[in-house]
Amino acid sequence: MLRNFHFGAYTGVGRSYLSNSLGGFGVYQAPGSLPELFTGSPATRYTNWINNAGTDNSAPGSYVVANPGAAPSFKGHALNIPLAGTIHYEYKQFRIGGGYSYELMILGTFYPTSMSDKISNMKVSSSAGFVRKYWGMVGYSFYRWNDYLFTADLQVGNYKLKTNYNPSQVIPSTFFNLGVTVERELSEYLRVFARPAFEFKSYSLVVPGSGASIPYTNNMLSVSIGFTYSIPQLRRCVIKECRAQVDHHHGNREYRSRVHPIYKKQNPGYGENYPGIKKY
């Protein structure tokens, strides 16, 4: 049973598509400054309203460009680079498992979707941070083409925006990540894979003092590359001089070959890639 467990690791690259809805907010745009938001009166305005909202109480000028309810939404992108560990169990074409990851996320500039002649782009003061994720996974292998196995899988999990996001203001959603894992077996223990995926998630930023929050969608398109490893069924042969290329016995115990590296696929009938065979 143990050899149906696969341990994996991956990295990759992703692009996040962020957008918000500024429902009850108005926009205050002083020349040469970042846009600020307000709800009732522009005497109290909110800064850094993407990841760590603050308050600006300085005397307002006459720079209201959108009244509450009339503000456009903002859109922006982020670059994501994950580092993840996974485990899953395989039974026939089905697989079930989970994972844990830390992801570097670098926020880019946010653009107003309208009124861009009056409203500046928005930049956060601290753009780089980490995203922590853990998830459960189910998958189904639906196609094999030569050495490549295609598996559709769904991850459902919890994420947290850390470091450059204010944790007391951010309420993240559950995330859903749908992808296709394309695997190639290097040996019966080791596989490499690539996984294009799309992730659905969102968060709300509670703006302190405003009594309101800003909903953000935070979806991501990504490609991961990694490997999985499973524990070999048999112990590696313990006799140093042994050159047997297939599973074999010494006494009443069975061993696997000791001349085969774990990253090379072997024919179980006669073995392959014997290091000496070409020369002699």
Ligand SMILES: [Zn+2]
């Ligand atoms: Zn042996």
